[in-house]
Amino acid sequence: MTELYHSQRAMRAMRSAALQRGVVAVLDVGTSKIGCLILKFDGTEEKIDGDGVGSLAGQSGFQVIGSALTKSRGIEYGEIVSMPETERAIRTALQSAQKLANSRVDHVIACVSGGSPRSYGLEGRIDIKSEIVDDKDIADVLGSCGIPAYESGREVLHAQPVNFSLDNRTGLADPRGQIGKNLSVDMHMLTIKEKTIQDLGYCIKRCDLELAGVASSSYVSALSSLVEDEKELGAACIDLGGGTTNISIFWKKHMIFAETIKIGGEIVTRDISVGLQVPSSTAERVKTRNGGLVATGLDDREMIEIASETGDWELDRRIISRSDLIGIMRPRIEEILEEVRYRLNSAGFDDLPSQKIILTGGASQVPGIDSLANKILGQQVRLGRPMRIHRLPQAYSGPNCAGLVGLSLFAAHPQDEWWDFSPRSKNFNGQSVSRVFRWFKDNW
Amino acid sequence: MQQISFFKFRKHDPAPSRLRYKFSRWMLSPFIKKAVFFGFPLFIIAVSILIYFQDQKNIKYLEEVASDLYRKVIERPEFMLDALSIEGASDSLNAEIRQVIGLNFPISSFDLDLAELHERVLSLPPVKLAEAHLRGGRILHIKVVEKTPALLLKKEFGFDVLSKHGEYIRSISLREEFPHLQVITGQGAENVASEAIAIFEAFYKKSDQVRGLVFVGQRRWNIIMKSGQVVMLPENNPHQAIQKILILDKAEQILSRQIAVFDFRLPSRITLRIPSGKHGQMKFESIGVRN
Numbered sequence A: 001m002t003e004l005y006h007s008q009r010a011m012r013a014m015r016s017a018a019l020q021r022g023v024v025a026v027l028d029v030g031t032s033k034i035g036c037l038i039l040k041f042d043g044t045e046e047k048i049d050g051d052g053v054g055s056l057a058g059q060s061g062f063q064v065i066g067s068a069l070t071k072s073r074g075i076e077y078g079e080i081v082s083m084p085e086t087e088r089a090i091r092t093a094l095q096s097a098q099k100l101a102n103s104r105v106d107h108v109i110a111c112v113s114g115g116s117p118r119s120y121g122l123e124g125r126i127d128i129k130s131e132i133v134d135d136k137d138i139a140d141v142l143g144s145c146g147i148p149a150y151e152s153g154r155e156v157l158h159a160q161p162v163n164f165s166l167d168n169r170t171g172l173a174d175p176r177g178q179i180g181k182n183l184s185v186d187m188h189m190l191t192i193k194e195k196t197i198q199d200l201g202y203c204i205k206r207c208d209l210e211l212a213g214v215a216s217s218s219y220v221s222a223l224s225s226l227v228e229d230e231k232e233l234g235a236a237c238i239d240l241g242g243g244t245t246n247i248s249i250f251w252k253k254h255m256i257f258a259e260t261i262k263i264g265g266e267i268v269t270r271d272i273s274v275g276l277q278v279p280s281s282t283a284e285r286v287k288t289r290n291g292g293l294v295a296t297g298l299d300d301r302e303m304i305e306i307a308s309e310t311g312d313w314e315l316d317r318r319i320i321s322r323s324d325l326i327g328i329m330r331p332r333i334e335e336i337l338e339e340v341r342y343r344l345n346s347a348g349f350d351d352l353p354s355q356k357i358i359l360t361g362g363a364s365q366v367p368g369i370d371s372l373a374n375k376i377l378g379q380q381v382r383l384g385r386p387m388r389i390h391r392l393p394q395a396y397s398g399p400n401c402a403g404l405v406g407l408s409l410f411a412a413h414p415q416d417e418w419w420d421f422s423p424r425s426k427n428f429n430g431q432s433v434s435r436v437f438r439w440f441k442d443n444w
Numbered sequence B: 001m002q003q004i005s006f007f008k009f010r011k012h013d014p015a016p017s018r019l020r021y022k023f024s025r026w027m028l029s030p031f032i033k034k035a036v037f038f039g040f041p042l043f044i045i046a047v048s049i050l051i052y053f054q055d056q057k058n059i060k061y062l063e064e065v066a067s068d069l070y071r072k073v074i075e076r077p078e079f080m081l082d083a084l085s086i087e088g089a090s091d092s093l094n095a096e097i098r099q100v101i102g103l104n105f106p107i108s109s110f111d112l113d114l115a116e117l118h119e120r121v122l123s124l125p126p127v128k129l130a131e132a133h134l135r136g137g138r139i140l141h142i143k144v145v146e147k148t149p150a151l152l153l154k155k156e157f158g159f160d161v162l163s164k165h166g167e168y169i170r171s172i173s174l175r176e177e178f179p180h181l182q183v184i185t186g187q188g189a190e191n192v193a194s195e196a197i198a199i200f201e202a203f204y205k206k207s208d209q210v211r212g213l214v215f216v217g218q219r220r221w222n223i224i225m226k227s228g229q230v231v232m233l234p235e236n237n238p239h240q241a242i243q244k245i246l247i248l249d250k251a252e253q254i255l256s257r258q259i260a261v262f263d264f265r266l267p268s269r270i271t272l273r274i275p276s277g278k279h280g281q282m283k284f285e286s287i288g289v290r291n
Helices: A002-021 A083-101 A135-143 A194-206 A217-225 A228-233 A265-276 A280-290 A297-301 A322-347 A369-377 A399-412 A430-443 B018-028 B030-054 B056-074 B091-101 B114-122 B189-202 B204-209 B238-252
Strands: A023-029 A033-041 A062-071 A107-112 A118-127 A154-166 A169-172 A182-193 A210-216 A235-240 A245-251 A254-261 A303-307 A317-321 A356-360 A381-383 B083-087 B127-135 B139-146 B151-154 B159-162 B168-172 B182-185 B210-216 B220-225 B230-232 B261-263 B271-273
Touching: A002 A023, A002 A107, A002 A210, A023 A083, A023 A194, A023 A399, A033 A083, A033 A399, A062 A083, A062 A399, A083 A194, A083 B018, A107 A194, A107 A217, A107 A399, A118 A135, A118 A254, A135 A154, A135 A182, A154 A194, A154 A210, A154 A254, A182 A194, A182 A254, A194 A210, A210 A217, A210 A399, A217 A235, A217 A245, A217 A254, A217 A356, A217 A399, A228 A235, A228 A245, A228 A356, A235 A322, A245 A322, A254 A322, A265 A280, A265 A322, A280 A303, A280 A322, A297 A317, A297 A322, A303 A322, A317 A322, A322 A369, A356 A369, A356 A399, A369 A381, B018 B030, B030 B056, B083 B091, B091 B114, B091 B139, B114 B127, B114 B139, B151 B189, B159 B189, B182 B189, B189 B204, B189 B210, B189 B220, B189 B238, B204 B210, B204 B238
Parallel strands: A023 A107, A107 A210, A235 A356, A356 A381, B083 B139, B151 B182, B182 B210, B230 B261
Antiparallel strands: A023 A033, A033 A062, A118 A182, A154 A169, A154 A182, A235 A245, A245 A254, A303 A317, B127 B139, B151 B159, B159 B168, B210 B220, B220 B230, B261 B271
16 A cells, blocks of 8 residues: 555656656557547646636646547457557557657556446544644545555555545535644545556556556546536546446546446447448448437438458348447447446435436447437436647547546646645654754754 | 458558667657757758868858959949048148058048048148048048148258247258248257247347357257357347347347357346457357357
């Protein structure tokens, strides 16, 4: 635990070093694609007002100078299965992004979608000695949280203080400077498999880059897709990705739950490929160009040519109707959404005051998913698109790049985590300093 | 839908090789980027320039081109001077100025150093004041004020013309060039020219009889009359002595008497000396003057 604490602190230091240099890359290693943005921080950051929201919602102060999107290799369900392949894919993305940016980048902030994340709610409580809450007290109360016994081989990815209570008051975002006796904190902790993050770190190291931060993919896609009100009142962000579907629940501007389902858009492609007996590339093309979820009478008459190159003319020149395609796709998407419903229910999403659900990610572009989601997830569903950031290319502004944009926001304004507060030093406290002073006074 | 070619079994990998990736990153590192985009071209240019200038022929050629260009500009008709006009100088001085300036017209005004020209004109002895400026109409204009000749200083050969302050103006060989000027002589006489002028002015009534003044022993004056008579003036207050002579002359016509030397050196004891030689002849040795 302390080792991770130190490594996370080291990453934070790396991040601030990168910001000082002004150029940092964000890397979203997904199952179907690897995206890379190179951000330039020009120091024109806007002052954030009391609400914690700037005029551009924290998107000012940096711009995208390089970008690359490449097909992912060697990754299944968000986890690396072939290191050299993944390394090559990362190299491809980084090289073309660097070429576009015309600058070398040494620090990378990455996100992980796999690794079966698990959420824990933590609670800590201390008595305050000095009456006024300061940084040290925050560090103490965060340190006093009882760490749940998670399995070995897992690592803490996020440990974010969600809510502070001082005596009887609760819902404090920042209790520093307030007067009270009892300080307690609710913390949300997310653990993932150690191997996943180690593999990713190793791949990035093989590309001569330094890892300056890691974030959960569920968290970052919610950062870019949810608006402030939704984050405040309670909302779930469903990132329908290629290999995984990431769920995160936000309430009071903090993530309180994250989860990953290992079903994604590629399963749909595989279904089409199996069902229509076509190669997966053809299946992918048919899915993206003609896919849909709600069949109408018109779809019976809309015919899709499926060309393949097996050499068998009869097999290569088949024509199917769009209804057939919908018939293959719909059950799988339904299954994904039902799984999401199940996970949300088990997380207690129903108890939140507002139950907004935001669908984002590549698979949310399927026509008709909003009406299907309405039936399964409830009426408060909307399709989310990532926020705009400065000089983001048009090709990256779709929901499939929500994670990438969210990662940029995360790089610019990371949430305070447990390791951002240095704990009170035990062996060199104020008393010994005053003793040294007294000694100097007496002897000189 | 992989196309399997007979000759090329392995599909092209879009990923850059490790070496290529490292190289591209190295090329993008700030120092190398600057070196490639600025340093290297600058180096090439610098080296080629150096090589070019290794050859003396090229240097000479470039110098020629540059000076040609320079001359072409400064020798445009707008900058050329055609004539010299001199104002306020006598003919002889005019010729002297022209000689001392020594310019061959037409000349470009860029080749002219007006300050130096001014110095040169001022260095001529007869010139008191001078101005040199360019006047419209492509003329170099020089305006001078000459010193006025006031005295002649007799030298061993010929005379020096002096201004009233004793400044040297020019040398002449014949007294006749300035018949109206009085003659002085003696060692250091030019330094006290104004005294001589004062004496001449005081003695103006008899000026037609005066041959000249002699500065004796660098302290006092002798008046030499045309008749050979000598009036020795005292060192202090010679005007009083002159007044005395004039009064004596008026009363006694003393100057027309046969007296060789009027010794006024001691005002309280005026001495007159009779000529020692033949009648009416002066012995100049006795008065310490060699003519």
